[in-house]
Amino acid sequence: MINSQRLAQRFQALVKIDSLSRQERDVAMELEKILTAMGAIVSYDTAGKQVGGNCSNLVAKFKGNVDADPIFLCGHMDTVGPGKGIKVRFEDGIFRSDGTTILGADDKSALAIILEVMDVIFENKIDFPPVEIIFTICEEIGLLGAKHFDYSLIDSKFGYILDSTDTQGIVTKAPAANKITIKIYGKAAHSGAEPENGVNAIMVASKAISKLELGRMDEETTCNLGIIKGGIATNIVPDFVEIRGEARSHSVEKLKRVTDNIVNTFQTAAEKFKGDPDLPRIEAIVQNDFPNTNISEDHKAIKLARKAADNLGIDLASKTIGGGADANIFFGKGIVAGVLGTGMTDVHTLNESIAIKDMEASAKLVLEILKVHAAGEIS
Known part of the structure; x- marks a missing residue:
């Protein structure tokens, strides 16, 4: 059901929009347009003012069509430098830049994947739970968007952040x-x-x-x-x-x-x-x-992701990492965020790349997670 061509086109369009930290407004406006057209209620908090940026964290809410706990999906809108004027090359199923800039798969791949999942749900009239999408700012310069996020804007107590590499892993522990x-x-x-x-x-x-x-x-x-x-x-x-x-x-x-x-x-x-x-x-x-992240193996977020992966024939491995992410800040607020991979490699370098097949795999997993949650298979 994942539309590979649409996913690829949207990813390329997003990475071509400059969005260095504190300069995410242009990509946020594009995301807002897409999400509003899908029927989401879109709002922003005031984090941008607090961090000196030109944009704040974006929240998009979909009501869902089944009675289930709300769940969030998250990615960050900013990129590291050099990230202005990115020129995308796509060859043999792999996206790269022209070698003068980063690619921006960290974390534009997450944005494209989340949008593709919602498109597939509406196109195929798939039952889905209430979904809250959070696109944060300034992740790359100290998780500032998450640190200044207005958590009263969401109802979800658990969800997933797409900001890792391995499409067959979920980060459960971070320092x-x-x-x-x-x-x-x-x-x-x-x-x-x-x-x-x-x-x-x-x-x-x-x-x-x-x-x-x-x-x-x-x-x-x-x-x-x-x-x-x-x-x-x-x-x-x-x-x-x-x-x-x-x-x-x-x-x-x-x-x-x-x-x-x-x-x-x-x-x-x-x-x-x-x-x-x-x-x-x-x-x-x-x-x-x-703060640290330490998600119990029997937490619903982990069991749900594992069930979804099992449905797809994937053995989803728990990952322990040495870096921090927005998930750490969420965890400190009592909100559990499992971090999923999109397939991006060599991030923060001019050699950054991502394969469309890995983005498809990530999208399939996220879609299956929402389907399993909507069906009430995991308590």
Whole structure:
């Protein structure tokens, strides 16, 4: 029932609409037009104003024609750069860009698939539950759309986000993450005339970093320091350094332990350099970036997806990943979101691609999920 030609054409049309983070308005207007023509009630929240964008999260509601709990389908409208003026190439069943930009399958493939599923439902007069479609903004720059989403606009307590690669997998576990900023305050002095009168913030930073274990801590925990900024000239003892990093773990306890260790290591290094009563001084800022996702295998969202996959002859595998997605934010709000794959590969690179057969497979699974849910086969 999936119309491969229509799916391909719509995907190409969507990726040709520029929609870098905070610039999603044009693609949102196109999606609104399509969804309204299908009979959806479309609305927006106010997230765009809160994140400084030109568009907000889009919500489209379909009433359904059976008595069932509402279910949501979600994808994000923004892409990473370089994502302006995308030129699509389609050869041997695979979509690519011309090599000067990303393709935008992350996550335009999700948008096209969700629209195709709804088209098929209406064309074939298939029974379906109440469906709430959520197209978010600014996912690529810190899940900002989901973080500022007005959750009062939806009634669904579970659903699916199409934002992964494997069309035969569902993400059930993803880590929580903390953003960590360390500011080191030292004292400037002439590096040739009176270096002993200065307090070298870079030296403090280097001593602390040398004591840290970075990278993979264990199978469920990682940490990284990714940005260091400090100093203004080679002949001045640097009086300030800022370091930014992160810690991630599937265990909340481990996340706290790793985060505390990073902060304490910098504090200890500063103490060993004390010459001035107040310098060097450490300021540590820790912010939770997103909570973890941990969906039970017996949750309805998982059982429903597995039943649908089984109907299609697919063994749907549970996936544990190391990255965050809108699903993490939803989960933190008490809303369960299983993450499904669309087949996109090499995302965030100029080599990004996606096969139409994988998009078809993803659409078939989502369609079957809605059919199984409408039939009330899973409680």
